[in-house]
Amino acid sequence: MPGKLKVKIVAGRHLPVMDRASDLTDAFVEVKFGNTTFKTDVYLKSLNPQWNSEWFKFEVDDEDLQDEPLQITVLDHDTYSANDAIGKVYIDIDPLLYSEAATVISGWFPIYDTIHGIRGEINVVVKVDLFNDLNRFRQSSCGVKFFCTTSIPKCYRAVIIHGFVEELVVNEDPEYQWIDRIRTPRASNEARQRLISLMSGELQRKIGLKVLEMRGNAVVGYLQCFDLEGESGLVVRAIGTACTLDKLSSPAAFLPACNSPSKEMKEIPFNEDPNPNTHSSGPSTPLKNQTYSFSPSKSYSRQSSSSDTDLSLTPKTGMGSGSAGKEGGPFKALLRQQTQSALEQREFPFFTLTAFPPGFLVHVGGVVSARSVKLLDRIHNPAFVGIMGNTRSYKLLDWNSFNSDEPETRDAWWAEIRQEIKSHAKALGCHAVVGYSESTSICEEVCILSASGTAAVLNPRFLQDGTVEGCLEQRLEENLPTRCGFCHIPYDELNMPFPAHLTYCYNCRKQKVPDVLFTTIDLPTDATVIGKGCLIQARLCRLKKKAQAEANATAISNLLPFMEYEVHTQLMNKLKLKGMNALFGLRIQITVGENMLMGLASATGVYLAALPTPGGIQIAGKTPNDGSYEQHISHMQKKINDTIAKNKELYEISPPEISEEIIGSPIPEPRQRSRLLRSQSESSDEVTELDLSHGKKDAFVLEIDDTDAMEDVHSLLTDVPPPSGFYSCNTEIMPGINNWTSEIQMFTSVRVIRLSSLNLTNQALNKNFNDLCENLLKSLYFKLRSMIPCCLCHVNFTVSLPEDELIQVTVTAVAITFDKNQALQTTKTHVEKSLQRASTDNEELLQFPLELCSDSLSSHPLPPAKEHLESASSNSGIPAAQRATSVDYSSFADRCSSWIELIKLKAQTIRRGSIKTTVTVEKASPVGDGNFRNRSAPPCANSTVGVVKMTPLSFIPGAKITKYLGIINMFFIRETTSLREEGGVSGFLHAFIAEVFAMVRAHVAALGGNAVVSYIMKQCVFMENPNKNQAQCLINVSGDAVVFVRESDLEVVSTQQPTANCQSSCTEGEVTT
């Protein structure tokens, strides 16, 4: 009996009137978990019942605890007829299953009904007693933490980043079952909600098992999606990055808080030889040896040809650049080798993260993407049934239907796409893909599967336990002074995967860089950016004939390459128009509809100091003889040049002038080049690689040869910049702004337009779509004008085509205010500051070991003799280590402290095993957390309902996240048969989204949290039938529930902390600040 779930129903309030005669309600509550149901007494004649029930106890397997949601139904008792349901609350109890998260769920939950929306609230208390289960073959994965955040969560540090985990489960969609014809819409909606809740639980458990297998303890960048495939079923799939995380014991993470830091200092000396030969001769640390001996044949024999060629070719690169060849070349090779050995063992070296611990990302190759068009009805083909033969055991859910599709079909589809991504990455000379994501677009029986990411070379140190620390030193030497390392090309110059124009890095002048860089990740924190960034979007529509099945799929796959090409060209043009040279957070969405395809690409453009200045855009006409035409052309050219100049001013792009001689290589001619490798296939293995470059054209020339091209140029120029005081980006934070103030406003905006079916041409369509997006942005700027100066961050556009002539655009973003005056200063003095920081950090660094050492001594009043010895020995070791670090990190400002932490952590794990470490950390944390919770409580107590912040970002400006309480993953359906009465489609959806926000906030508050970070609305499927006065909407949201403390409060706390420390340190260790 691994777990006991306890539930108490306290009270209700604001219940709806269920009895017209008395204007009151006789409410009672059913509490259901799995197949067990409890009921409260009926509380007669009240809209605010006080049940104060006993504790309802469910004794259940932890497997069920993970899969099943707690289901609370509020009903109105009726003596003569059936009891009427008022509404339900589903509570995911997963956050209670791991020790560091919430301990109790307690609070007011909105009572939700799929037809009526929120109908009052209910106060519930939920607790779980878990018993330890040592069964090795268990099916549950309690204790694995899940994070939606696509970076290492703020109060944790990554010990190891294991890599990609994925899983999917399939079931029949209750909406399409025969029984749906006879049951009420409410019953059908509830069946769907419950099923998806179950499936998500199961999926999460299965992913958890995979993580445990990899010896990880957490999934970061967890992204779960639903595919509503209609007749052919319902797919719930998830991807994520398995990690081993260690909690930072103190909320003030900027100090390397470690209870016994001295012990691992010994591990620090970086005596690792960067030369690859050393590996064969004699590895210096036993652990590294272990790594290689783990599968020696594998790691060497499976080295792909690309890295082999690289080994032989890098010296040539080096010749031109002097010292770089000597250090960088062999190092690169070594790195590749190590990374590869670490990654080769994985099927897919993918990472869903978009931001990384410092030093993780070595080089970035470019965006890789793959799409595939599939026919859903094929699932029923006998050929696919055959696949069912070699299934793993798959537990069917409630509906024990044998028609239900095996997940293998979809698994195979995704595997195929991932394989493609992997090969693209290889072609770019990269072993890993970061910022990886997957998506689908479904219309009737056609489904486009898409995957994209950024090919990258990673530092292996994070990927495997005990891998060489030596490379660290090497890596630092290579790109520390420059901070441009990630821009340097990972692929081989002489054997480029696509035509590209390379120059020497404008920063270090040693390595080669491309002229433009596209990525799907966030801007690395240490990247040097000139000026500010901005949101860049490419928008495109393509008409397509209506067709059935096979023909439809063929038509779509024929269109895809053109769409991709045009989207890419648009992005490139707009980027140049902004005078920038790199895109981050690129997300290309292709949506399929009945009679059209839509493409929407969003990214954040920046000017990377390491990359060359982008060239302008030249316009060429086809008929040079016509005088007036020529005049027109030159007029356009002037306009474009003006726009570029204006944009440069607007985004404060003023790169330092560099003369030719200094660079030592010719100034690159602006040239269109692609880093986008793509392919699409129609359920076959054919892989078409598209060369997106403009052939041999030297300058970037736009040819105006027909009206189409004219339109394109016009549309380029019609994009209006945001009003002054506004910035926007789709990455976590705006490059070039770093002094955020604390005001944030997260919002969702939805627009649906109906196209007039008469004049549907591609141009008209494009214009409509473009206007839709532009107007939407304008509306946002207008609505949020009171927050100026502010920045819209993480702007996330989603396009769907719910019907023939309807286009739906959903935007979720957060507006954050910032201090304008400081912003200007910071950008100006950025370099100086970082230099200062470097020196101060360095000083701090020198003091660390000693400080920490004394700390550790005082903090363990009764250290075991062995530990004592250890610390003593490491004491003597300190000077050496210190020297080593100070040399290594001298110019590596920001990273120093965290580097140290990571190194220490590693050493600690090696020495003592991670379990012990966690225990000491755990001991300290409750006290600290208690403190903070108390402190954050008063503001909530002031107002009746505690404020819960929501943000798509992983952080809250001006605040420190002190605790992650668990993942929020909620799915709601809302339906109405009185659309007009509810204010039409707008009224209906407005109310529903507001209700969804409310339910998310209520769950977070019940967990004891005050914010949701990494919030995302993954799905918003809206269907209407105005003739029948009906509408239905499905929304799926997720995020991480957290506790945060304002930094201003934190200062107060930390000044008070010492006293608390003194008191507590006598009894139980210490509360590290």
Added chain:
Amino acid sequence: MTSELDIFVGNTTLIDEDVYRLWLDGYSVTDAVALRVRSGILEQTGATAAVLQSDTMDHYRTFHMLERLLHAPPKLLHQLIFQIPPSRQALLIERYYAFDEAFVREVLGKKLSKGTKKDLDDISTKTGITLKSCRRQFDNFKRVFKVVEEMRGSLVDNIQQHFLLSDRLARDYAAIVFFANNRFETGKKKLQYLSFGDFAFCAELMIQNWTLGAVDSQMDDMDMDLDKEFLQDLKELKVLVADKDLLDLHKSLVCTALRGKLGVFSEMEANFKNLSRGLVNVAAKLTHNKDVRDLFVDLVEKFVEPCRSDHWPLSDVRFFLNQYSASVHSLDGFRHQTLWDRYMGTLRGCLLRLYHD
């Protein structure tokens, strides 16, 4: 290209004060957009009319959804659907329950019934306030009335507790409820010169002194109804004018005290008996509901108008009323001193407030 659906939902509900005002004033979306355009907002922000239209629609929808909660303000505080900072919540409530002077003067003292509601059309035409706004204000009065009608305790406190209004607004509502309950006539032509503030002032004095709650707050029928017993007792005051000796004595006491101090002494001396008769008769008549309703008409007719026609300055009125009430204490034959003070104390305050042009 037509917009089928266009919404914006913030985690913190955005409230635009200007649009809220337009909504409260009952303007349609189209009118509101036109008014906003006229305010020059497009030039300030560089937005387009379409943006303004969309924004206005959005705010209107939000307000429409909030309206249900505003009907029971404590619900607004406890609800979970809209996250609104407390200061904004207070603003929403206060503005929602605010009313127009012109409107309140039209319905003050009227029964808050369906009949009156039907007259809102006329009121709207007369005052220039949109019918929608009139309805909101009328419904607010009625709602507050219904909630506090049967309640014990202080009227102002009850209103404040159940509608979370500011002190000032709660007092105004107390007056409105009090007037509606006692159906005081305020619409007569003679009374047109009086403002809502004048009536509210009187109402407050009357609630403090003339209701059951004034004597004993534990009583069931608290602040809303006038103390019936007290009204009955007021008949006893009649002796002041019925007994000729007493009246003469009263007059001489007042005249002696005021001689040389009043600019309008002769007029006062000539009119004393009329004025005194008027004031005492008003008191004696209050046993009848109809006469209670006409209280203000009577006061204006019997006191304010005569004084005004003789051009009494306000200071003289004050001197006179003070002396007039105080002198009664020196009338040995008069036994109802406390009753007199309870009546005249309030009346003096009211009259002074009512005495203006």
